[in-house]
Each structure stands twice: as structure tokens, then as C-alpha cells.
Amino acid sequence: MLTQTDAPMTGHPLADTVARFAWLLPVLPLLGFLFNGFLSLRAAAHPGPADPTAASHDHGEHGDHGDHGAHDAHGHDDAHHAARHPSAGLVSLIGPGVLLLSFGLALAVFVAMRAAHIEEAYVLTLFQWMPTGKLSIDVALQLDQLSMVMTLIITGIGSLIHIFSVGYMQDDPGYPRYFAYLNLFVFFMLLLVLGANYPLMFVGWEGVGLCSYLLIGFWFHEKANADAGKKAFIVNRIGDFGFLVAMFLMFANFGTLSFAGVEEAAGGLMVGSLIATAICLFLFLGAAGKSAQLPLYIWLPDAMAGPTPVSALIHAATMVTAGVYLVARSATLFAVAPTAQLTVALVGALTAVFAATIGLKQWDIKKVLAYSTVSQLGYMFVGVGVGAYTAGVFHLMTHAFFKALLFLGSGSVIYAMHKAYHETHNHEDAQDMRNMGGLRRHMPITFGLMWIATLAIAGIPVFSGFFSKDEILTAVFARTHGSTLAEASLFGIPGTALLYAIYALGLAAALMTAIYMTRMMLYTFHGPNRTGEAERPHLKEAPWVMTGPLVVLGVLSLVGGWMNLPLITGGAIGPVELLHHWLEPVVGTGANIVTLGETPHLSHATEYTLIGTAVFIAVAGIAFALWRLKPAALVAAKDAPAEQGIAKVLHDKWYVDEAYDAAVVQPTLGVSRTVLWKGIDAGLIDGLLVNGSALLTRAFGWMGSQAQTGRVGTYAWVIVLGAVAVLGAFSFL
Amino acid sequence: MVAESLALSAALFTIGVIGVLTRRNAIILFMCVELMLNAVNLSFVALSTLYGAAGQVFVLFVITVAAAEAAVGLAIVIAIFRHRQSVNLDDINLLKG
Numbered sequence: 001m002l003t004q005t006d007a008p009m010t011g012h013p014l015a016d017t018v019a020r021f022a023w024l025l026p027v028l029p030l031l032g033f034l035f036n037g038f039l040s041l042r043a044a045a046h047p048g049p050a051d052p053t054a055a056s057h058d059h060g061e062h063g064d065h066g067d068h069g070a071h072d073a074h075g076h077d078d079a080h081h082a083a084r085h086p087s088a089g090l091v092s093l094i095g096p097g098v099l100l101l102s103f104g105l106a107l108a109v110f111v112a113m114r115a116a117h118i119e120e121a122y123v124l125t126l127f128q129w130m131p132t133g134k135l136s137i138d139v140a141l142q143l144d145q146l147s148m149v150m151t152l153i154i155t156g157i158g159s160l161i162h163i164f165s166v167g168y169m170q171d172d173p174g175y176p177r178y179f180a181y182l183n184l185f186v187f188f189m190l191l192l193v194l195g196a197n198y199p200l201m202f203v204g205w206e207g208v209g210l211c212s213y214l215l216i217g218f219w220f221h222e223k224a225n226a227d228a229g230k231k232a233f234i235v236n237r238i239g240d241f242g243f244l245v246a247m248f249l250m251f252a253n254f255g256t257l258s259f260a261g262v263e264e265a266a267g268g269l270m271v272g273s274l275i276a277t278a279i280c281l282f283l284f285l286g287a288a289g290k291s292a293q294l295p296l297y298i299w300l301p302d303a304m305a306g307p308t309p310v311s312a313l314i315h316a317a318t319m320v321t322a323g324v325y326l327v328a329r330s331a332t333l334f335a336v337a338p339t340a341q342l343t344v345a346l347v348g349a350l351t352a353v354f355a356a357t358i359g360l361k362q363w364d365i366k367k368v369l370a371y372s373t374v375s376q377l378g379y380m381f382v383g384v385g386v387g388a389y390t391a392g393v394f395h396l397m398t399h400a401f402f403k404a405l406l407f408l409g410s411g412s413v414i415y416a417m418h419k420a421y422h423e424t425h426n427h428e429d430a431q432d433m434r435n436m437g438g439l440r441r442h443m444p445i446t447f448g449l450m451w452i453a454t455l456a457i458a459g460i461p462v463f464s465g466f467f468s469k470d471e472i473l474t475a476v477f478a479r480t481h482g483s484t485l486a487e488a489s490l491f492g493i494p495g496t497a498l499l500y501a502i503y504a505l506g507l508a509a510a511l512m513t514a515i516y517m518t519r520m521m522l523y524t525f526h527g528p529n530r531t532g533e534a535e536r537p538h539l540k541e542a543p544w545v546m547t548g549p550l551v552v553l554g555v556l557s558l559v560g561g562w563m564n565l566p567l568i569t570g571g572a573i574g575p576v577e578l579l580h581h582w583l584e585p586v587v588g589t590g591a592n593i594v595t596l597g598e599t600p601h602l603s604h605a606t607e608y609t610l611i612g613t614a615v616f617i618a619v620a621g622i623a624f625a626l627w628r629l630k631p632a633a634l635v636a637a638k639d640a641p642a643e644q645g646i647a648k649v650l651h652d653k654w655y656v657d658e659a660y661d662a663a664v665v666q667p668t669l670g671v672s673r674t675v676l677w678k679g680i681d682a683g684l685i686d687g688l689l690v691n692g693s694a695l696l697t698r699a700f701g702w703m704g705s706q707a708q709t710g711r712v713g714t715y716a717w718v719i720v721l722g723a724v725a726v727l728g729a730f731s732f733l
Numbered sequence: 734m735v736a737e738s739l740a741l742s743a744a745l746f747t748i749g750v751i752g753v754l755t756r757r758n759a760i761i762l763f764m765c766v767e768l769m770l771n772a773v774n775l776s777f778v779a780l781s782t783l784y785g786a787a788g789q790v791f792v793l794f795v796i797t798v799a800a801a802e803a804a805v806g807l808a809i810v811i812a813i814f815r816h817r818q819s820v821n822l823d824d825i826n827l828l829k830g
Binding site: 708709717 | 753826
């Protein structure tokens with residue numbers, strides 16, 4: 001269906017390998033979308049007597065589980081009324097199938113790329129898109145080490161989550177629709193990371209935003225879910241504005257929008273270039289929207305209204321990391337704009353701490369994970385912000401492993417909770433940790449795997465998160481001296497001081513991460529069970545189709561760190577810095593600019609101290625949580641007292657939503673109502689222009705109508721006078 | 734001869750116009766219109782001695798049309814009379830704007 005119009009890169013080492021079929025990577029999920037979408041529409045158009053969509057109106061009845069807005073696993077309510085979707089078998093085959101095929105192809109391309117040792121990206125031009133004057137934009141895919149890493153994450157984790165969804169969503173009446181959206185998401189996400197220029201990336205960027213919106217509002221029968229989708233979409237528009245402006249600036253200054261062209265142009269700029277700084281800040285605005293950074297993070301926690309596998313795939317592992325990818329992709333450009341880099345790192349660090357504080361006091365298991373995601377995304381931005389692009393991407397990858405595991409694990413827990421409450425027709429909140437407790441006895445596999453992920457995210461040695469987090473913190477520390485960042489400044493604060501502050505913020509976030517994750521595990525799996533006497537026998541481990549992907553992710557969370565062991569391990573436990581060397585051709589130029597052309601060197605003593613500090617912080621966090629939190633003292637959500645003091649502030653998310661509402665939403669609404677609606681629309685447009693012109697026409701019409709007396713005599717006089725006038729005119733002229 | 738004929742024609746036409754402008758009875762108005770038509774006919778005939786027979790042909794047409802007009806017009810007047818028991822034009826102003 002797609003043809004190669006020309007092959008300008010025939011000389012490239014990848015040109016004769018399987019890489020020339022790389023266009024199939026996004027096309028396979030697109031075909032899956034078309035197929036599943038067709039099945040979904042057909043089911044909707046011909047509802048047979050046994051059609052389960054007929055039962056979908058039942059969503060509303062189960063509406064009120066509390067004030068959380070997110071009522072996950074709601075589709076299962078319908079299991080009681082409806083059989084599986086008639087096309088479910090086919091959809092279960094196609095949905096995950098296309099992803100597995102895509103993943104297989106990605107692996108093949110990866111193997112080919114490893115063998116070829118490419119220095120330059122392989123650009124596969126499919127066709128011309130916008131050949132206009134000076135600017136020619138192609139639909140072209142860029143295969144290089146960075147897009148390869150992202151593709152493997154997206155198709156790999158994506159496959160696992162698709163398989164998990166087969167179990168999780170099996171009783172949902174919108175089953176084909178769900179997989180259609182999910183396939184479409186993967187298509188756009190692959191377009192985002194494989195596009196060879198910013199506009200194509202933007203297409204993917206907007207496409208994943210659309211799919212995110214569709215999947216957050218998947219159970220749109222409840223207004224809260226639909227509202228959450230809209231919120232995500234609208235907040236992202238602010239970021240997209242930044243992205244667009246950045247593209248305009250790039251075109252105006254560099255005359256090109258392809259990655260290769262922009263990188264070349266950026267390489268010729270002076271460090272501290274004003275134009276690079278402006279472009280980078282606008283790009284970062286886009287990244288902050290998509291990747292939920294301060295001040296645009298507010299949509300991500302609400303996005304938990306979608307099905308839990310969606311939270312795992314879109315709102316943890318892939319889409320929200322697109323901003324990090326964007327910065328890493330523009331590494332050279334950011335490298336020549338140290339002020340923008342400091343901004344990125346500072347915003348990332350502040351986000352990491354801020355979101356972590358909120359995570360400390362959430363009761364909804366998915367909300368804890370949502371704020372944890374925001375916090376970890378902040379970490380990634382610290383990494384790419386300080387020019388340690390590899391570290392940022394490394395954390396992106398390990399985070400994809402352990403956070404997908406945590407989300408799918410929580411999905412497994414919610415699934416069990418929901419089934420139990422469903423059996424007893426109890427309408428308690430299946431996502432509130434106060435209703436859980438002691439689940440380790442009922443779900444041992446999920447329990448064990450989620451502890452692995454928790455230790456990974458907390459940064460306990462050997463687990464994957466430890467290596468990536470430590471690499472970021474070490475990089476921040478190393479950049480405090482002998483880097484462009486140390487010499488730059490932000491708001492008059494010298495870079496060195498700022499970097500120390502960012503390091504401290506990073507440690508603080510790490511401490512809180514360890515605390516809230518341990519808290520989540522304690523309240524969910526340990527202590528006595530608070531679900532209810534009647535429900536307890538129904539609490540069961542999820543089926544294998546769900547726990548299987550969890551096991552794979554558990555292994556990855558455990559050994560993911562081996563992909564980029566720090567230099568200091570000296571090869572004792574495996575080859576060091578694999579990812580670093582792998583990404584070198586893509587981000588190396590940028591990283592070198594930041595470190596002034598030298599490999600940053602910390603003495604071994606310093607490095608051991610940094611690692612020791614990080615480990616101490618992580619252990620201290622876990623120990624503190626184990627010491628202070630008493631799961632036995634918790635009561636079920638319906639009997640729980642209201643929060644007090646600072647706990648209430650944290651539980652209510654620092655009242656940021658309320659502040660935004662007061663500062664932005666209400667004034668906008670007020671201006672819209674009084675000025676735009678009543679003033680401009682009703683007053684000016686409708687009143688003066690529309691009704692006014694009608695009135696004017698009628699006035700003229702009335703004046704004209706007065707000539708029509710209806711008396712023949714008058715008309716006769718007019719005719720005669722007219723005739724006389726004409727005659728007079730003839731005789732005098 | 735032509736000059737006198739034209740003078741008579743002008744006189745008749747003027748009488749017709751004055752009648753149309755001053756009288757209110759539809760029948761009289763109608764007669765005045767006929768007068769104006771025939772004044773024009775007179776001019777046609779008079780001028781045909783100078784300019785050929787086309788004028789006389791025209792007169793035949795005018796007479797024909799005037800006859801048709803009289804038929805339709807009188808029918809309307811009768812219809813109005815039946816409707817309103819009057820042929821006074823001051824009473825008939827249905828087309829007032």
C-alpha cells in the first residue's frame with residue numbers, strides 16, 4: 001500500500017536489509033485498527049438480539065463509587081448482563097497479533113542494525129508530503145539507534161499490554177472498539193518515534209493525543225471519564241502550541257524541519273545562541289504538555305479514568321515519554337542552549353518532588369501510580385536536561401518496564417477487587433487501597449512481581465531502576481563543574497548552584513518515591529484484609545493471560561539495568577554502558593557539547609559516595625515507611641475519617657486544580673460569558689450586525705412601501721408626471 | 734390637414750388625461766383611457782399620409798387590443814362592483830403598501 005518513491009539512501013548499510021520493510025512497523029497496527037474498527041462499527045450497526053452493546057447503558061447505575069472520578073474496570077459491570085462480544089475471538093487474535101508481528105519485525109531490524117554498526121540514520125522516504133517552495137516535507141521514517149530503542153519499547157511493552165488487555169477487557173461490550181483504539185495508538189506512537197522530521201513527529205504527537213483522549217473517555221457513559229478525556233486534550237493543546245511555534249522558528253531560521261537538517265544547523269550555532277534557546281524552550285513547552293510536567297501535569301492523574309492497561313501503555317510507558325524522546329531527539333539543539341537545558345532540568349526536578357509529595361497521600365491505587373509517573377517523568381527530564389541524554393532514555397526504558405508492571409499489577413488487583421465486589425453486589429470503590437489489604441494471600445504472583453517493580457522504582461541496587469536513577473543523579477552531580485551548564489545561569493542563579501539544588505531535589509524525590517511506593521504495597525498487599533467478609537472468598541489471582549505479561553515485565557524490571565551498567569562496575573557483572581555506546585551516534589554530539597568535549601570524570605570515591613547516598617536514601621525511605629505506616633490500623637474507605645492538616649493538603653493535590661480553576665477556568669468562563677457571549681456574540685454580532693442589518697432593510701422597505709398608496713389616481717398622476725418629465729427631458733436635451 | 738389632425742389628437746389626448754386624473758368612477762376612467770387610445774389612433778392615421786401605411790396597420794392592431802382590453806377591464810369592473818357595490822376608485826386601495 002505504500003511505495004518507495006525513490007531510494008536516496010541506497011548506499012546505506014541498512015538499505016539491503018530487512019530495514020527497508022520498516023514501513024510495515026506502523027502499518028501493521030494501522031491495519032489492526034481498520035479491522036477492529038470495522039468489527040466494532042459492524043457490531044454497533046447491526047445489534048442482534050444477543051448483542052451485548054444493548055447492555056452498555058448499565059454503566060450509569062454503578063456510577064457513584066466516591067469522588068475519585070476514575071472508576072476503573074467498569075466494563076466488568078456488564079459481565080453480569082452480557083456475554084462476550086460476538087467478534088471477541090477474532091479481535092483477540094488480530095489486536096495483539098499485529099503488535100506481536102510488529103515487535104518481531106522491530107527485533108529483526110534491531111538485529112540488522114546491530115550487525116551494520118551504522119553511524120548515520122537510515123531514512124526511508126515513503127512519499128513526498130508537502131513539497132512547497134523552499135520547504136519540502138516527506139513522509140519518511142528514520143531508523144537510528146534512538147528510534148530503534150523507542151520502537152522496541154513501544155512494540156514490546158505494547159504487545160504485553162495488548163495480551164494483558166485480552167483478559168482485562170474480555171467482558172467489556174466495547175471490546176473491538178478498545179482494541180481498535182489501542183492499535184491506532186500504537187500506529188501513531190510509532191509514527192511519532194519513526195518520523196524523520198518534526199512535522200511527521202507532530203502528526204504522531206497529535207495522533208497519540210487523540211487516542212489518549214478516546215481511551216481516557218473509553219467509558220464515556222460516566223461524565224467524569226469524558227471530562228477527564230477533554231481535560232487531557234485541552235491541556236495538551238497548550239503544549240502543542242509550543243511545539244508548533246518551535247517548528248515555525250526552526251523553519252524561519254534553519255529553513256528545514258528534518259531531524260538531520262536541524263541537527264546540522266544546530267551544530268553550527270554558538271553555545272548560548274538565543275534562537276536555539278527560544279526553539280528549545282518552545283519545544284519543552286510541548287514536551288511538558290505531553291509528558292505532564294509542571295505546570296501542565298494536571299491532566300495525567302485524571303487520565304486514570306481510562307482502563308488500567310491504557311494507563312500502563314499510554315500514560316506510563318510510551319506516550320508520556322514522548323517529551324523525553326523529543327528532547328533526546330533534539331539533543332544537539334538543546335546542547336547549544338544551556339539556559340533551556342537548565343530550565344528543563346529544573347522543571348523536571350521540581351515536578352519530581354512536587355508529584356511525589358502528592359503521591360504520599362493518595363488512596364486510589366492508580367492515583368499513586370499516576371503521580372509516581374509524573375514524578376519519574378520529571379526524573380527523565382532531569383536526565384536529558386543536564387545533557388545526559390542516554391541516562392534520560394535509559395530511565396525512560398527501565399521506567400517503561402517497572403511502571404508498566406506496576407500499572408498492570410494494579411490492574412490485576414482492581415480486576416480481582418472488582419470481581420469480588422461484583423459477586424456480592426457491593427458498590428465499594430475497587431481502587432481504594434483502604435478497601436484492600438492482605439492481598440498477598442490471595443494474589444501471590446501479582447504480589448511478588450509488584451514488589452520487584454517497587455524495589456526497582458525505589459532504586460534498590462540490582463533492580464533496573466537503581467541503575468537508571470543513579471546514572472541521572474551522578475550525571476547531575478558531574479555537570480556541576482566543567483560543563484556548559486555550570487557556566488550558564490538561570491534567573492541570575494549560577495548553573496553550578498542550580499545543579500546542586502537539582503541534585504538535592506532528585507534525592508528528595510527518590511526518598512518520597514521509596515516511601516509512597518512502600519506505602520502502596522503495605523496497604524494493598526500486607527496487613528489484614530479490609531475488603532469485607534463476604535467478598536474475601538472471591539478474591540482471586542487473575543488468569544494467566546494477565547499474569548503472563550506481568551512475569552515478563554517482572555524479569556525486565558529485574559535485569560533491565562544490565563542494558564547500561566555504570567562504568568564503575570568495571571565489567572565485573574557484565575559489559576558496561578551498552579546503551580550509552582548504542583546511542584552514541586545519535587546523542588553523542590549534543591552530550592559532547594555539554595561536557596565541553598570531555599568525558600565527565602568523577603573520582604571513584606565520589607562516585608561510590610553518590611551511589612551510597614542514593615542507596616541510603618532509598619533504603620531509608622522504605623524503612624521509614626515500614627516503621628511508621630501501620631496497615632493494621634487502617635479502616636475501610638467507607639468508615640475512614642477525613643484527612644487533617646498537611647495530609648489533607650496533599651490528598652487534595654495541593655489544590656492545584658482548584659487554583660487553576662480559579663485563576664484560569666473561571667476567568668475564561670467569565671470573560672466568555674460576559675464579553676464574548678453577551679458582549680460580542682449576542683450584542684455585536686447578533687444584535688448590531690445581524691438584527692441591525694435586518695432592521696435597516698426593513699426601514700428602507702417601509703419607506704419604499706409608503707409610495708404604494710393603492711390609489712389608481714396617485715399612480716396615474718405619477719405616470720403622467722413621469723411622461724411629462726421624459727418629454728421635457730427629450731425636448732430640452 | 735395633418736397639423737389640424739394632430740392638434741385634434743392632442744386635444745383629445747389631453748381631455749383623456751385630465752379625465753383619468755380627476756374622475757373617480759371606474760367606468761368614466763375607462764372611457765377616458767379609450768379616448769386617449771383613439772387620440773393616438775388619430776395621430777397614427779394622420780401621420781400615415783406622410784410616412785406610409787404602417788401607421789394605419791398599427792391602428793388596426795390598437796383597435797383589436799383595445800377591444801380585448803375593454804372586455805377584460807369591464808369584466809374586472811363588474812367583478813369589483815359585485816364585490817363592493819361600488820366602482821369608486823377611492824374605495825379600492827387593496828395594493829396599499
